[in-house]
Every structure is written in structure tokens, then in C-alpha cells.
Amino acid sequence: MRAAPMTFFASRSFLMSLCAVSLLTSVPGDAQDAPPPRPPLTLDIGGYADLQFAYFNHGENQNRAGGSQRDSRMAFDTTRLVMELEAGLPEYGLKAEMEVEFEHGGTGASLELEYEEFGEYEMEVDRGGEVLVEELYLAKTLGPNVTLSVGRFYVAVGTLSEFYRPTDYLGTIRDEAETLVIPNTWDEMGLQVKWRIPWGLRLTGQVVNGLDSTGFSSQRWVGAGHQRRFELTRATDLALVVRADVTRFNGISFGASAYYGDTTRNRPKPDLVRQCEDTNPNVVAPCGYVSAPLLILDAHLSVNRGPWRAKALMLFGHLENAELVSQRNTRLSNLLDVLRSPVSDNALAMWGELGFNVAPSVGLSDAHQVVPYVRLDYADTQFKPRETLFNNPRFRRTVYTVGAAYTLRNIAVAKLDFSHRRLGSDAFRPENTVRLSTGFSY
Numbered sequence: 001m002r003a004a005p006m007t008f009f010a011s012r013s014f015l016m017s018l019c020a021v022s023l024l025t026s027v028p029g030d031a032q033d034a035p036p037p038r039p040p041l042t043l044d045i046g047g048y049a050d051l052q053f054a055y056f057n058h059g060e061n062q063n064r065a066g067g068s069q070r071d072s073r074m075a076f077d078t079t080r081l082v083m084e085l086e087a088g089l090p091e092y093g094l095k096a097e098m099e100v101e102f103e104h105g106g107t108g109a110s111l112e113l114e115y116e117e118f119g120e121y122e123m124e125v126d127r128g129g130e131v132l133v134e135e136l137y138l139a140k141t142l143g144p145n146v147t148l149s150v151g152r153f154y155v156a157v158g159t160l161s162e163f164y165r166p167t168d169y170l171g172t173i174r175d176e177a178e179t180l181v182i183p184n185t186w187d188e189m190g191l192q193v194k195w196r197i198p199w200g201l202r203l204t205g206q207v208v209n210g211l212d213s214t215g216f217s218s219q220r221w222v223g224a225g226h227q228r229r230f231e232l233t234r235a236t237d238l239a240l241v242v243r244a245d246v247t248r249f250n251g252i253s254f255g256a257s258a259y260y261g262d263t264t265r266n267r268p269k270p271d272l273v274r275q276c277e278d279t280n281p282n283v284v285a286p287c288g289y290v291s292a293p294l295l296i297l298d299a300h301l302s303v304n305r306g307p308w309r310a311k312a313l314m315l316f317g318h319l320e321n322a323e324l325v326s327q328r329n330t331r332l333s334n335l336l337d338v339l340r341s342p343v344s345d346n347a348l349a350m351w352g353e354l355g356f357n358v359a360p361s362v363g364l365s366d367a368h369q370v371v372p373y374v375r376l377d378y379a380d381t382q383f384k385p386r387e388t389l390f391n392n393p394r395f396r397r398t399v400y401t402v403g404a405a406y407t408l409r410n411i412a413v414a415k416l417d418f419s420h421r422r423l424g425s426d427a428f429r430p431e432n433t434v435r436l437s438t439g440f441s442y
Helices: 003-033 176-181 322-329
Strands: 042-058 070-089 094-103 110-114 120-124 130-142 146-154 187-197 201-209 238-249 252-261 294-305 308-319 346-356 368-380 396-408 412-423 431-441
Touching: 130 187, 176 308, 176 346, 176 368, 176 396, 201 252
Parallel strands: none
Antiparallel strands: 042 070, 042 431, 070 094, 094 130, 110 120, 130 146, 146 187, 187 201, 201 238, 238 252, 252 294, 294 308, 308 346, 346 368, 368 396, 396 412, 412 431
């Protein structure tokens, strides 16, 4: 009868000891194994979209003797849908930014009728509807005014590297002069440094992969040299970009930029090499490559002050050894899907637009902007070429545009304009276009 209580007390003591040991050993161990608390993450989601409805009084083929023929046609286009995501760790000064663009409402490839290549049907990937990663980079702030970025970002040349949303410009389309000479919203991979100097100067330096000279042509100069045809981006030839912008005046910024980089060793095949007698079959280019460096200079202006809105750009480009590049491009394979027409040594592009907000005059609140505007685009992709290259007036294009842009809280936009295009000789028929566009930016 006395044994049972002794067993009960002995068991309770054992359990209490076990719990005490467990508490003493397990609690510190759990705290040690637990992951540290994650720092606060900031997320910012944005994007923009653009839809186009256009009427043309001319045919698409500009390569006829008198220019494009009379026609009456319309075209609708889901031009682009862009989605942006920014994720930041403010505690560590880190930010990741990504931007994906859906072009022309589809993905994949489509056929295009290419008049520059004698009316051939060609598989056009870039314009046939595609998903493009235009920005993907990691940025680190170094002090209050310096940011270092690595990844894919916009090349800091021209106006479209900053003003590419439909609310940034007045026309129904991005400026034609810039997009005819250099890649449209030009993005590359590399390293970037931005430095904001307190008294109103912003400096940008970039080292990025260079262009591929197999895409250079008479029609678009180096605009199609953007590396999009292959999975990997060739970076044997790098390019240096330097840009300076003055931003100290409220609503007004102006500046200049310079781009310099070779273009030969980024070709898909090492087919532009120097010829020599002492060759080594074990070396790809025993005597080196033919150098074809590209120089681009621009000066730009942006005004968004009071009722006035304006933008302007002058851009000049020079390609060294353009004749050798042209000779080699004529022997490229059809499968590469490039124009193969001779590329000029120089190119010139200028454009400007000016508008005035009349919304207060018609009784609308500050949420609305109604801006009638005028625009002038000029692009010459055969500007002062070498003597052996025929200076074809077909590639001097001037576009006069008048229209109006409506914006609601700088988010929703609707535009209507009329453009009159003239080529470099009266022998070519003028071309008229009416465009309506709508979209958003958020």
C-alpha cells in the first residue's frame, strides 16, 4: 500500500526533470536555428500600353521609281503592353528592376513583305509579336547621389532612353527620326553608374555590349544592329556611353551624350577579318579583325513647364570602314534575315515637337491636359556618304505632323494627328497618314 505513492512521486519528479532539461536545452537551440528576420521589401508595380489605328493614302513599297503608289488602307496594331516591377531593400540600398514588353499583341514570329529585298517574304521575329525583356538589372546606391547598376538597361543615347512612355511625348508614335537611325528603345547589357551632382547636373556612364554590324543597312543605318536574333548576346566588342544632363531648372532639362564602340567581333561568324599571307589555321583571326568602330553624338532638350511642352534632338553618327562592312554584308545568308544593302559612313537625325496646353482655356480642371502640337522629323541614313556610294534621296525623309494629345492625370492618354512625309526628291510621291492612338501609363 505504501509503494504506490512512492512510485507516483518518483514518476512526477522524473517528468519534471525531463521537462526542465528539455526547456534548458531546446529553447536556445531553436533560437539559434531560426532564420534571422527578413528585412522589409518594397514593391512597386507599373506599366504602360499603346494601341494604334492608322489610315494611309499610300502603298507600303517605297522602292518604286516614283515612290509608293496611291492606295487607301488601314492598319490596327496592339503596339505594346509593358509591365514593370521594382523590388527594393532600402536598408541595404539595393533595388532590382525588371521590365517585360509584349509587342504587337503576340509572341513568336510572323511573315513580313520586305520591299527592300525585292518584295521577298521574310520571317520577321522582332516585329511579329514577341515578348522582350527590356530591363533587368540590380542597382546599389553608393551614398546619397551615386547609383551603380549591373544587368540590362536602356542605352543613355537620345531622347527615347528616358521619354518612351506614351505620356512622355505628344505624337501618336515615338519620334520617327530617332527610330530610323538607332535601335528603338535601345537596351543592352553591361555596367552603369549614375551620379547626381547637387547643383543640377546628372552624369551617366555605361559600358555595354556593342552592336552587330550584319544588321546595318541603307534604310535604317545601324538601327537593326541590335542583337536580338540569337539567344546569347555577343560582347567581344564593348561600347562606352557618356551622358550629361542639366536638370537644375524646374521642368527643363538639356544635355548631350556620346557612344563609341566597335561592331565587327559581335557578328555571328568571324567573317570580317584581315587577310594576310602567314595564316595560322588554329587561330580564328590570325591577322586580326577589320575594325568598324561606331561613334554617335547627340544633343537633346525637354521642356514640361507651365502650359508648354517640347522636346528636341539632333543626332549624328559615323561608322568607320563602312564600305568593308557593306561588301561583307552582301554575302550574308538569307537565313540571317538582314537587308544586306550598303550602309553609309554617316547618318543624321533631327526631330522636335512643341505643344501648348489649352485645357484651362476651355474650362477643364488641372486633371486634364489638351495639347495641340506640331512636330518635325528629319532622318538621313545616307548623310554625306563615301564617294563610291550613291547618295540615294530615297533615304532622306522629312515628316511634318500636326495633332492634339489629351491626357487625364498623366495616366490615360488619347491622341490624333496627321502626318505628311516627303522623301529627298520631288520625284517621289508624298505620303499622308492619319493616326489615332490610346493607352495608359501607370
